[in-house]
Amino acid sequence: MFSYLVRRTLYGLLILLGVNLLTFFLFFTVNTPDDMARLNIGGKHVTQDLIDKWKVERGYDKPLYVNDARQGAARFTDTIFWERSVSLFELRFGRSDAESAGDIGPEVSRRMGVSMQLALPLFVLQVIASTAFALLLVMFRHTRLDFWGVVTCVLMLSISSLIYIIVGQFVFSRSLKIAPISGYVPSWDVVKFLVLPIVLSLLARLGTEARLYRAMFLEEIGKDYVRTARAKGLPETAVLFRHVLRNALLPIVTSAGSYLPYVFLGSLVFESFFGLPGLGAYVIDAITKQDFAVVRTMVFMGSLLYIATFVLIDVAYTWVDPRVRLG
C-alpha cells in the first residue's frame, strides 16, 4: 500500500511535469511574451520600452528555454521556463498579468474556500440524489415508473445547464421571490445564496448521472450472487440495499470521484451566474481579461487536484471493496 502510494505520487509528479511543459509551450511559445505584453498594455502607442518594462516587472525578460549568454547549468536555469516551473512546483504563483490585480496565491486560497462552500454540499447531495433516483428506478424496473423515469432522464440530459439556470433564476428569484438572484456574504447567511445554485446544478446533472447509475445497478442485478440472495428467500429490498447497492458503489465512486477536482475548482458557469466569488468565476474573469498568468496557474492547480483525486479514489477503492489490493 505504502510503496504503491509512493509510486503513484512519483508518477503524478512526472505527469505534472508534462502538464507544465504543455502549458508553457502553449502560453510562451505559441505567443511570445512580447505579444502578451502588447495585448496587456493595449492601446495604439505600445513602444518597445513599455514592453520591456512590462516584461521586467513580471520576470519575463529572459530567454524561453536556453540562455546562451550564461555558462554551465545556468544556461538552463536562468530562463523563463526554469523559473516558472520551479515557482509553480513550490506553489508560488507570482503576480497576475493584469495591471491592477495583485498576487495570485492569496487570491486562489481565498476563493477556494468560497468554491468549496458551493461544491462540497453539492457533491454530497449529487451522489445521494442520483443514487436514490437510480435505485428507485431499479426497484420498479419493467414498470411504467422505470420507463417514464428513464424518459425523464433523457429529456433532462438534453437540456443545457444554462437553460436550467435561466429558468431557475426567472422562476424562483424573479417571479416567486423565494431566493436572491445572486450575491455572496462571508457568513452563515450565505446559505440563502447557495440554495438555488445547488438545487439547479443538482437538476442539471441528475439526468446523466441517474441514468448511468441505473445501468450500473442493472449490471450488478444480473450477476449470480444476486440470484443466490434471492434464492435464499431475501426480500427484494434487502437484495437491493444490502447486496446490489454495496457492490455497485465501486463504479459509482469512480464516476463521482472524477468530479472531485471541480469541488475545489468550482463550477465555472454556476459561480459566475450567481455572483459567487469562487475560483470558477476567477477563471472566467481571467479569460475575459486575457490574464494568462491566472489561466496558467489554474491549469496547473487543476491537474494537481486531478492527480491527487485519483490517488484518493484508488485508496477509496480498498475501503469500499476489500477485494481490491493496491500493490
Next chain:
Amino acid sequence: MMPKFVLLWTDATVWALVVCLAAYAVVVARSPNLRASWRKVFRDAPALCSSLILALCVVITLADSVHYRLALKAAAGSPAGVVAYDTVTRSGLDWVLSDLVASREVTYSRPLDYRSYRRDTVSINGQLQRVSPRLLHGGAQLSDPEHQWVSDLLSRGFTGLALGVAMAAVGALALFGLLARARHAGFVETAGSVWRNEGDIPWRAALWTLVAIGTLAGITVSLMGEYHVFGTDTTGNDVLYQALKCIRTAFVIGSLSTIATLPLAVVLGIMAGYFRGWVDELIQYFYTVLSSVPNILLIAACVLMMQVFLDKHPDLFETGVERSDVKLFLLCTVLGLTGWASLCRLLRAETMKLRELDYVQAASAFGVGAGRIMLRHVFPNVAHLMLIVTVLDFSSLILYEAVLSYVGVGVDPSMNSFGGMLNLARKEMSLDPVVWWSFFAAFGFMVTVVLSVNLFADGVRDAFDPRARAFRPRLPITRKAVAARQEA
C-alpha cells in the same frame, strides 16, 4: 453576373464529411453484418423518428454550407473586366430565407405581432399618448390590423396546416409505394400492414413524425412570409432565422470535433494496445497528461492562444465571415485535440483483448506485418466502438458549445449559435417586461436537436453494443400484447 463562391474551412470539411458518409454507406450496403446492425438501429422507434428530424437538420446544415458573394454592378469609371464583389457573404440558406433577412425591424417585437414592442409617445388630437408603432414588415399587408389580424393569422395557419398535411400525405404514399415494391406486395395491403404496425421497422411512428414535422413546418412557412414567427431581437432581426442558422453551428461543432478526435485516438489507441511495452507507456503518459488538465481549462487555454494569434494576423482574412469561420474551425480542432483521451483508452483496452484472439495470432504466425494486422484485423473490429463514441459525444458537444460561449471561449459572437442566443436571452429575461421569445426559440430548437441526437445515439449504441441493450427500460407486457403475440 456569376456570384463568387467562397469555400470556407468548415464548408470544405462538412462536404468532405458528406463524401466520407457516402463512402461509408457503400461499405454498409456491401457488408451484411453492418447492414443488419443498422437495420437494428432503425427498428428502434425513437431512433427512426429522430433520424427524420436529424435528416431535416442535415439538409439545413448543407444548405447553410454553400457560401457565395454577389457580384456588384460595375461602378462608372471602374476599369473593365474587374468585377467587385459584395462584402457580405451569403449562404444557400440565406438565399432561401432572403425575405427573413430583408425584413428587419427597428427593435424587439413579439412573435406574430404587427406592432412594435417599443412604445412611442405621439400626440393624437393634442393629447400625448403611448402608442406602439406598426412594424415595417410584420403584418404590413394588413390595412385594418385590429380586425384583420386574428383572421389573417388563422387563415394562413390553416393553409399552412393543410399544405403540411398534404406534403406528409405525399410522403406517406411514396413510402407505401416503395415498401410495396420492396416487399412485392399490393399497395393497399402494404398500407394496411404499416397502419397495423406490423413488420420489424416501426414505419407508423415514422409517419406520425413526418406528419408532425409537416404540420409544424407548413404553418411556420406560411406564416413566416408576412410575420415574425418567433418575434425579433433587440436589433430587429428575425429570431426564427437566427435559430435556423444556429443548427449549422451546432452540427459543425458536433461532427467536426468528434471527427477531429478520431485520427489520434484510433492510431495511438490501437498502437498502444497492439505493441504494448514502451510504446504503450509513452502513449499512456501522453493521454494521462492531457486528461489530467480539467477539460474546460485546457480548451480555454488553447482558444485564448488561438485568439491572440488571430488578433496578431488580422490581414489573413478578407471578410468577417471568413474570420469567424476559421475561429469555429480551430475551435473544433481544439476540442478534438483535447478530447481524444477517453476514446484512446477505450480502443487500447479493446485492442489488448483482440490481439490475444486466435485470428490475430494466426495472422501474425503467417508472417503478416504489424501494420497490416492492425489495419485489416484489429481496426474493423474496434470500429463499432468508434462509431458509438462519436455519436454519443455529438450531443454533449452541442451542449458544451453553449457553456464555452458563455465562458467566452466559444464561437465568434458574430456567428449564430445556441450558446450565443442563450447568452443574449439571459439578459432579455431580466428585462421588465420580459422578452421571452428569443429564449423560447433557442430552448425549443436546442432541446429538439439535442434530444433527437441523444435518441438516435442510444439507438446506435443499443444496436452495435449488445450489452447496452439490457439496460433499456421496457414497459410491462400487457395482456393485449400477449394475446396479439399468441394470435400471430
